Amino acid sequence: MAFRAARYFPILEWGRDYRRDTLINDLIAAVIVTIMLIPQSLAYAMLAGLPPQVGLYASILPLVAYAIFGTSRTLAVGPVAILSLMTAAAASKIAPQGSEAYIQAALILAFLSGAILLVLGLLRAGFLANFLSHPVVSGFITASGIIIAASQLKHILGINAGGGNLLEIVTSLIANVGETNAPTFIIGAASLIFLFGSRKFLKPALIKLGLPEKAAAIITRTGPVFAVVASILAVAFFQLDEDGVRILGEVPRNLPEIGLPAFDREIWMQLLGSAALISLIGFVESVSVAQTLAAKRRQRVDPDQELVGLGVSSLAAGISSGYPVTGGLARSAVNFDAGAETPAAGAFTAVGIGLATLFLTPYLFFLPQAVLAATIIVAVLSLVDFKALRQVWSYSKSDFSAMAATILVTLFAGVELGVTTGVGLSLFLHLYNTSRPHFALVGQVPGTHHFRNVNRHRVVISDTVLTIRIDESLYFANARFLEDTAYCVVSNRPDLKHLVLMCSAVNRIDASGLESLEAINLRLRDAGIKLHLSEVKGPVMDRLQRSHFLDELSGNVYLNTYDAMEDLDLDCVQAAFSKDAKTTSPEAIPCPSLTLAGLERV
C-alpha cells in the first residue's frame, strides 16, 4: 500500500529526504525561473488571445499540482507557445477573441485536457502518445513556430492584422503594413535585435568575462527581463503610449478564483477533440523534455505517472482561471541549470508568481506588447528545425511524407488538421509498408549451415525445394499479399515439391495471417506441393499450437532451415559442402508480385 501511494504521489518519495541544502538550491532555482516566467506567462496569454492575468494564473496552481504528482525532478510546468496557439485555434471556434465565452472556452480546454491526461494516466495508457511519430511532432512544432512568429509580427509593427493560417496572416500583414506605428516598430525591432543578439553573443561574452558556463546560460535566458525593464522605462518616460504604442495596461491584482468552468454539454462536446489533441501534444513535448533532463542525472521519469502529473496540473489550471499548461523546454532547462533538485522548486515558483500577481503588476503597466511579441518570436524561432526535414528525407521517404504533410497542412489549413493529417498519414504509411513486406528467396551458403538471400549472396538452391524468408509479421494487412505470392510461386514452378517458409523474422501471426497460411496449405496440397515452416519463434509456435493449423499442415515444422533442407533435399545439402558447389547468380523470379513488391525492394 505504501508503495502504491508513492507511485501515485511521487512527492512522498522525494519529500522524505528533503534537507536544508535541497531547500536552498530549490529556492535559488525558483527565483530565477520566476523572473523568466513573468514575461513568458504574459506573452503566451497574449498569444492565446487571453487577458494577461490568465497567463499568470496558469503559472500558480498548476505548478503546485505538478510538484505533488509529477515524476520529473526538474520539469518546469506552465503556459507554452504551442499549446497557446492550439488554445487560440480551438477557442476561436466557440467565440470571438476578447469575449467572456472565449475565456471560458480556454478554461474548459484546460479542464478537459487535464481530465483526459488523468484518465489515460490512471489507465496506464501512455502508449497512445506513441501514435504521434517523431517526424510528425517535429514537423508540427516547426510549422507552429512559423505560424506563431508570423502572427506576432503585427504587434512588432503596431498594426491590426489577423488570419487563421500562414497565407491569411501574411496577406493581412501586407494589407495593413502601411499603418505601421513608428515608435512601436522601433521598440519591437530593438527588442528583437537585443534578444537575438543576446542569444548569439551574450553567452560567449559572459563566459569570456570569467563567468561559469551555467551562470552565463542562465543570464542569457533571462534576457527578456532586461528588455522588459528597459522598454517599460522608455515608454513611461517618453509617454509613448500616447503615440500609439500598445501597452499591457492594468492587470487585476487578485489571486485566481477557484471553481469549475461553466458546464454546457454542447460546448464541451465541441471542444473535446481539440482538448484531446492539446493533451497529447502537450504530453509528448513534456515527456521528451523530462526524459532528457532526467537521463543527465541518471533519474527516471515514469511516462504513465507523468500523464497523471500533467493531467492534475491542467485540471488545476481549469479550476483556477488558467488555460492549458505543460512542461516547457527552455524554462525546464533553466530550472535544471539553476540547480533545482526537486519539484518543490516548482511550488516555490508558484509562490513567486502569486506574489508578482499581487504586487508587481502595477509596475508592468507600461510594458509594450511589442516586447512581449519579440520574446515570443525569439522563443518559437528556435523551435523551427528544417534540418530535420532534410535528415528525414535521406533516411525514409515515408516518414518524410508524413512530416511534410504535417508542416504544409498545419501552415495552410490549421494546427488541428495538421496534427490529425500527420497522425493519419503516418499510420497509413506504416500499414502500407508492412502490407507489402520484404520477401527473400534464400539458398545455402556453400560449406556452411547458413541460408541467405539469393540476391545478396552466392548460394546453392534446390530444384524441388523453394525456401522463402518473410521479413514481416503475418497480419491482416499483408495476409492477402502472402497468399498472392504463394499462388504465384505455384503457377510458375511445375517441378516444385516443397515450399519452406522461413519464419525467423515473423514476430506474430494474427487470425488473418493464420487463415492465409491455412488457405495456402490447402491450395498447395491440391497442387501436390507440401508446405513447411522453419525457425518459428517460441511465442508464435505457442499460439499456432492452439489452432488446428499444425494438424492440417501438409509438411513439417523444422527448428532451423538447415534441418529442413537436410530432410527434404539431402543431395542438395551435400552438394553445398562439395568443393565445386554450383552457386546461383542473382535469380530473376518469374512472378510479378514477388519481384516488384518483394525482392526488388531490398
Next chain:
Amino acid sequence: MAFRAARYFPILEWGRDYRRDTLINDLIAAVIVTIMLIPQSLAYAMLAGLPPQVGLYASILPLVAYAIFGTSRTLAVGPVAILSLMTAAAASKIAPQGSEAYIQAALILAFLSGAILLVLGLLRAGFLANFLSHPVVSGFITASGIIIAASQLKHILGINAGGGNLLEIVTSLIANVGETNAPTFIIGAASLIFLFGSRKFLKPALIKLGLPEKAAAIITRTGPVFAVVASILAVAFFQLDEDGVRILGEVPRNLPEIGLPAFDREIWMQLLGSAALISLIGFVESVSVAQTLAAKRRQRVDPDQELVGLGVSSLAAGISSGYPVTGGLARSAVNFDAGAETPAAGAFTAVGIGLATLFLTPYLFFLPQAVLAATIIVAVLSLVDFKALRQVWSYSKSDFSAMAATILVTLFAGVELGVTTGVGLSLFLHLYNTSRPHFALVGQVPGTHHFRNVNRHRVVISDTVLTIRIDESLYFANARFLEDTAYCVVSNRPDLKHLVLMCSAVNRIDASGLESLEAINLRLRDAGIKLHLSEVKGPVMDRLQRSHFLDELSGNVYLNTYDAMEDLDLDCVQAAFSKDAKTTSPEAIPCPSLTLAGLERV
C-alpha cells in the same frame, strides 16, 4: 502494348483460344445460372427495398462488363444479400423506401462504388482491402446474415414490420405477430422447410439415386426454382392473393434504360462513405470466392484487375437502372460446378436474364413474396458462422475482440458502423500489440554459437554484457517503449559495460525508431555503457548507413551475436564451452516495463 491491353482487357487472352467445346460448356452453365439467378435477383431487390425489375437489371449489363474486364473465369457477378442490405441501409438515409429518390440513391451507390473500385484498380491500390481483416469480415457477414434473416421474417408471416437493427426488428415483429396472415405463413413455412430440407437431404438422396455429385449439387442449388413454380401455381389456382398473400405483381417488361444517375452534389457526397464501404466489402467477398475457385483449376486471379472488373461492373449497374453488384458465393460455385470455362458464361447469363425480363415476368405475377423471403433466409443463414468466433477466441484475444465488436455493433447499431468499428478496432489493436513488443534477454546455449531467451533455455550470461533481442520492427508506436526499457536497464545495472541489441527480428527501423536509438546511444554513453547492434538485416543496414547513427554509435555493429560476445567478453564465451558452464535459471529482471510488458508476455 499488346501485353498491356490484355492486362486491362483479360477477354483478349481467353477470347483467343475460344472454341466450340468451350462455347457449349459456357452455354450449359449459363442456362443453369440463369434459372438460379431469376428468383435470386427478385429476392435481393426486395431485400434492398427496390422494385423487382432493379434486381433483374443488375443482372444484365454488369455481367457483360465483368466478362470483358474480370480475371476470374468462373465468378458469377450480380446482386448479393450483403450488398443489398448495405444498399438499403445507405439509401434509407436519403429517402424513404419506395420513393423515386430511394431508387436513385441505389443507382448512385452502384455508380459511386463502381467508380471507387475502378480508380483503386487503375492505381493498383487493392491493398486497401487488406484493412478488412478476416475476423472483421467474417463477423460482419455473420451479423449481416442474422439481420437479413430477421428482416425477412415479416414476409414469411405476412405482416408489416420494420426496424434498422436487430432489436428494433425483433420488437416490431413481436408487436405485429398477431396480424399474421395464415395462407402467407403456410406458404412461407412450407418454402422454408422445403428449401432447408432440400439442402440437407436432396443432394445425398440424388447421389444415392445414381446422379453424379456435381449434377446433384446443381439440382440442389436450383431448389428455389421448384418452390417458385409450385407456389405460383398454388396462389394462382386458389386465388390466395385475394386472401392477403402478397405477390410479386406486375414487373415492367422493358430492358433497362441507359443513362447516368441524376447528379446532386450534396446527395452524392452523403452517399460517398457508404459507397466506399460497399465497394470494399463487395471486393473482399468477391476476391476470396474468385481465388478459391481459381486455385482449384491452378488459375490465377489478379486482385488489382479484379478491382477494375468489379468496378466497371458496378458502374454498368449504375448506368442501367441497377444497384451495387459483386461476385456471389453460391452462384459462382454453381457456375463452376456447371462447367463454365470462361467469363463468356456470364455474358450468356446476361442474355438469359434479358430474355426473362422481356418474356418470363408475366408468369411470375403470382409469385408470393414469402417464397422470395424464404430463399433469402436459407441463403444467408448458411453465411452465419459462430464456430469461427470460438476458433478465433482460442487463437487470439485481440482478433476476437475485433470480431465480437463487429458482430455486436452491426447487429445493434447498423451495418456501416459495424464495419467501421471493426476496421478501427483491428487497426488499433494491431498498433497496440506492436507498441509493446516482445523482448527477450538472451544468453549463450552452452557449447554452441546460439543465443536464446533466458526464460526458455538454460544459457550462459555475462555480468558486463547484456544482450536483448527485440522481436519487432522499431517504429513510432514502440519507439518510446524501447527508450523506457533501455533506461530501465541502465538504472538497474550499475556494473553494466555493454548493451547489445540483437536485431534478427527487426524488419524495419523508421525515423522515430532511429531517433530513439540515437537517444539511447547518447544517454547510455553518458552512463558509461556502450551500445552495440548485432544481426542487423541487409535492408535495415542499408538504411542505417544513410543516417549519421552509425558514426555516432558508441559501440559496434556485429554480424552475429556470437561475434559480439567473443569481442566484448571472451571469458564468458570460453566459459560457455567448458564442461561445467554455469547456466542461468530463468532470471527475474528488476525492471517493471521489461518484466511486465516484455518478458512475461512470452
